[in-house]
Every structure is written in C-alpha cells, then in structure tokens.
Amino acid sequence: MDRLRRRLERTRISSRGLVVALPYLWLIAFFVAPFLIVLKISFSHTALAIPPYRPLLVWTSRSVLEIRLDLGNYLAMFSHRLYGDAFLNSLKVAFLSTIFSLAIGYPMAYGIARAGARARNFLLLLVVLPFWTSQLLRIYAWVGLFKANGLINQALLSLGVIHEPLTLLFTPFAMYVGIVYSYLPYVILPLYANLEKLDWQLVEAAQDLGCRPWQAFYKVTLPLSRNGILAASMLVFIPATGEFVIPTLLGGPNALMMGRILWDEFFGNRDWPVASAIAIVMLLVLVPCMMAYLGIQSRESDQ
C-alpha cells in the first residue's frame, strides 16, 4: 500500500511538471523574452534600414566585438519637454481617472452587494454586459454624444441651458469620461467581490454601539474593503497610464499620453529605439504597481 502511494506521489510530481510546463514556457517565450528585446533595442541607434535600428554587437575585426549602447534614446526623454510632459500627464490622467472611477463604482458595488439575491444577479448582469461589448464601439458612442451637433449639445440647446454648442469632443473632459466609462466594470466587479464577503454584522454592531450610519461606514465598511479598493485602483491605473484608443478618439490631437507618443514614434516616425525606451520608462513605473496588485491578490486568496 505504501509503495503504491509513493508511486502515485511520484507520478503526480512528474505530471505536475507537465501541466505547468506548457503555459510556463509559452509565457517565457512570448511575454518575458520580448521585454528583453525591447530593452536591447531601446539602447540601439535608429537607422534607415529594415528593421530600422543598428545592432548592438558588431564584430569590427576578427577579434574585437564592439558593444554600442546608445543612451541617446533615454537622454531624449529628459531633454525634450514633450516626453516629460506626456509622462507626467499620463500619470495624472491615470490617477484622476482612478479616483473618479472609484467615486462612481464604489457606491454602485455597495448597492449591488446589499441588494436582494434576485436583484443582485440582474444588477451584476447589467455591469457585465458592457464589459462584453467592444470597447472601441463604446468609445465611438461618446464621439456621437460629444460632437458639436451631438446629443448632449442638442439636449442642452433645446433646454435653453446654452445658446451655442459647447466644444466637448477633443477635450480633456471627454477623455476622462471615456476612461472612467471604459474601466467602470473593472472597478465594480472586484469591489463587489470584496463587499459581498464582508460581514455586515460588524456594521450592525457598530451602529448598535452608537455609530451613526456614515460613521459605521467610515470606520468599519471602508477599512474592511481596503483590499478591494486597492485591487480596483490598480486595474484602472496601470492600463490607463498606457491608454491609446481613448486619448486618440476623444482627447484629440493635444492629448499628450505616453501610449499615444509610443504609437506615433513607432508607426509615424518609425523610430523603434525611442518607442522601446518609452516602453521601458513606463515599465519602471508600472512594474512596482503590478507587484503591489499581485500582493493584494495573494492576500485576498489567503483569507
């Protein structure tokens, strides 16, 4: 019997390796290795060639291997105002969008978590539905609403609130609306998952002990949902920093965002090394955020 069990243990260990090996190797090949190539190309010199950069390692004679690290791409980040401004602006937009999304998403997640079982399923379905519908098409919907002769201007004009159409499209306002709108389901779902597990008897106890409803919320519910808030924030902040589609369609030509600059350097200027350097600089900020997100996730699953 013992021998059988040991044999079973051994087969499980080897099958264990096989189960994980395939996705593991895939991610190393197509997710991790590419970043090393980005890092390498960010130190290359731009050239008019295919592909448009010079190699880092060159055999200049039979015995001399020359390594050329071009730091110019990174120096350009500091010397041209454009990159610095875009970088700071991206962080600002991502941060404010996170705050706005939480401000709208938290009360919604709270309302769903406290609704009756049947209403709750229906309300969740209504959050998930837009999530399954193309993000591009949903951003396009806002173009129609924000246009000079769009729905919002028509409604305000006919109500007499304004007498001339407002410029809404291609403004920072439109861009914030688009980002908050796109990422709202990503905020509501983790917050709901967190609030659903919350022990409401603790809130009742606080109220029984004399807390007013708002105090009980501030002192009990909010601290207990801290992990949900942090997870939701990361799900907005990290991707929003590199957002490309929303700034392009709603923010207009003046919306300086890193995702757009990277895109334009790559597709417009064919400057692959500078695009790579932008990606590396963004990663330096975003990887610590991702590690924080990972930490929250593992803490949540331990509970």
Added chain:
Amino acid sequence: MSRRSAFVITCLAFGYAFLYVPIASMVVYSFNASQLVTVWDHANSPTLKWFVALLHDQEILGAAWISLQVAIANATGSVILGTLAGYGLARFPRFRGRFAFTAMTTAPLVMPEVITGLSLLLLFVALEQTIGWPAGRGIGTMIIGHMTFSMAYVTVVVQSRLATFDRSVEEAAMDLGARPVKVFFVITLPIIFPAIMAGWLLAFTLSWDDLVISSFTAGPGSNTLPMVVFSMVRLGVNPEINALATLTITLVTILVVGASWLAARARRRAAAAVA
C-alpha cells in the same frame, strides 16, 4: 449608510444611466436615415439601410472574416493553455518558480496594450532575422499575440472555479483506482466545463475586440475588424458603425442573458436535487 439609502439608489441609477445611455444612443441612431448620424431625419427614419450597407461593405466583411479566424483559434489555444495554468495554480500550492508563474499569468491582465504589442512585434522581427520564423507577419502572429494575453483571463476563470471545487469526488475516484489523468478527464473536466466555456467566450471576445495588439502584430493585408473600424472612426462618425454596434450589442445580449439563464437553471436543478 442604511441598507437601501436614497444615496445608494441614486448612485446606482446614475451609474447605470452612465453605462447605458451611450449604448442606447448608438442603437437608436443606427436606424436613422440621415448621413449626419446624430441629426434625426424624421421623414425617412426608421430605416435599415445602414444594416444593408454594412452587409455589402466588402472591406468590413473581409476584416470580419479575418477577425473570426483569429478569434476562434485564439480562444481554443487560450483555453488549453489557460486551463493548464489555472489547474496548476489551483492544485499545486508549492512548486519551484510558482511566484514567477503567478506574476506572469497576472501581468498580461493589466499591462498596457501598447507595451505588449510593441514587445511582441520586436520579438517576431528578431526571430525572423535569426531563425527565419515567423516569415512575415499576419494571422499567425496575431493569434500568438492574442493568446498571450487571453490565456491570463482564462487562467483566472478556471483557477477561481477550481478554488470552490468539492475535491471529495476526485478523491473518491482516486480511491477507486482511477489514475490522475483519468480523474482529470472523467471527473474534473466535466465539472469545470462551464468555466472553460466561459473562458473560451471571454478569450473570443477579447480577441474580436482587440485593436492595439493586432495593429502591432498584423501584416499587410490582414486588417481585423477593429482596425478597419478604428480607421473609419478616426475620420468621423459613420452610420455603418452604428449598425455594426447594434448587431454586436444584440448578439452579446442574447449570449450573456442566455448563458446566465442556463447557469441559473442549473443552480436551481442542483438545489432541487439536494433537497
């Protein structure tokens, strides 16, 4: 906050209006006869002419065909990789490199798409230079790119299903002499099958909607539907896109509502069987 405070109900109403007014406006204006999209043509509306135009638009149809091929291949591949990864993470609490594996399966969920897209393209170019594969870019490279981020979503879905899984059924099968591989295919797989289906649909949708990673990894002549839509939208609003949006929303609503109805029915039956 009381259980159903006026504040919470107001927030819910405002939030859902925010989510649905843009979608509703697209649907309504897809039946508008005017070329100007947002100016309602009372004389000739409602009309189906934009739907007819959409279904005769060769560029859109060709792009939709490419998107469909990529999405189906991606969903199938992602489900295989994601199920393996989710199973590994849920069942093996300790193995060498587990932390790195967790990080690698989580990072694609949040990584800005421009970074993933750029890095994949640079990888494909470097590979082509050194080993000659992939020769050029197109549907194949797009599928690889989509699988890399879609499998992360499938992993989450499968892993969370396995976390709430009653393992006594598996143990019973083991005690009765089934080998681990047989247990997986006969017991585990059927039980987590709904999660795998959900993962397949999710991966399909992610791929069908993706613009940024496709743009980086596509080759000449392999424009996907979002790439065509994006270039049309950049030029301004277009009634054909409203028609496309209405079709998409109708299909998604039918699928999502249908799936949740089926899930609810399965839950009721399970509850009835226990009682």
